[in-house]
Amino acid sequence: MRTKIIRTKTALWVAALATLHLVLLLAGFFAPEDPTTQDRGLPYAPPMRLHFKDSAGFHLRPFIYAWTTVMDGDQAGTYQEDRSREYPLRFWVSGSRYKLLGVFGTTVHLFGVDEPGRVLLFGTDGYGRDEFSRVLWGGQISVAAGITATLIALFAGSILGIIAGYYGRWIDESLMGVTELFLSLPWLYFLLGVRAFLPLHLSTLRTFFLLTSVIGLIGWARPSRLVRGVVLSARNRNYILAARGFGGSDFYLLRRHLLPEVFGLLLTQAALLIPRYIAAEVTLSFFGLGVNEPVPSWGNMLSTLQQYSVLVSYGWLLAPAGALVVTSVLYSSLADVFHSRLESHQSWK
Secondary structure, three states, X not given: OHHHHHHHHHHHHHHHHXXXXXXXXXXXXXXXXXXXXXXXXXXXXOOOOOEEEEOOEEEEEEEEEEEEEOOOOXXXXXXXXXXXXXXXXXXXXXXXXXXXXXXXXXXXXXXXXXXXXOOOOOOEOOOOOEHHHHHHHHHHHHHHHHHHHHHHHHHHHHHHHHXXXXXXXXXXXXXXXXXXXXXXXXXXXXHHHHHHHOOOOOOHHHHHHHHHHHHHHHOOHHHHHHHHHHHHHHOOOHHHHHHHHXXXXXXXXXXHHHHXXXXXXXXXXXXXXXXXXXXXXXXXXXXXXXXXXXXXXXXXXXXXXXXXXXXXXXXXXXXXXXXXXXXXXXXXXXXXXXXXXXXXXXXXX
């Protein structure tokens, strides 16, 4: 019964994360606008409401009203709905051009409204750019950075951990000494220092790979230590000793017996590290050390909130932080399920 519950939870969280990543992967399709398109006439416009009812009655198709600026009175400078014209929400519309999956050029979007209307589900930023579109496109950068950095950290950590745990002796002592050194470093400050030392004026692609490499190579120590512990305990089990006695090579023992032991641990570590490294990218970009404008990432989108007046006045600009929290919760929940499965598997053995 417990195994069935764990499998159900695993399927649930995997499906939720798969949906999230699919939406981010197809950000151009789900985003109604180009994330870099500016409209200086609509700075800090609040999110639009979807309406189903007007003076004529109830409508099955939702619609919006455009924002207009109040020019006089006590509400001067604020936004109000212009009810002189309705903009029905349409699906499978043609809009700004983008590259689907970064390869195929297309103009098809999931939803939108007729020009000159704009559908602003999350409002706009100070340049009048659609916040909802920027959250989706920015999620591509931030989540991809977290996943790439995690792969680098797990690859380096698993190789060094396997070598240290399998061969032991002076190799183990040397590698674990370096691991302890990395674990003792103040991770966030060290990351900020290393990134600040590197060139700032780079292309977006170079900045991305530089950022993920720095984060991944700093974070290899903890996975390495955990993998080393698993290999150290597994290498003296009877079936591995028997395989070695029958002439099994080191490569065969590692591939056939030890790597399957490590795989479950690596899955759990991946689910834990990805949100941590997404937060690392967000932190660096927030301080101007990551991906720079006009390319959106959750970090540089939140950097405008360093101004107190913006923070207290335009709450919808916290949308990237909300997306970060949702992503972190999903990954943490999946990590808990993976950990439960790993414990169940070990107890069965």
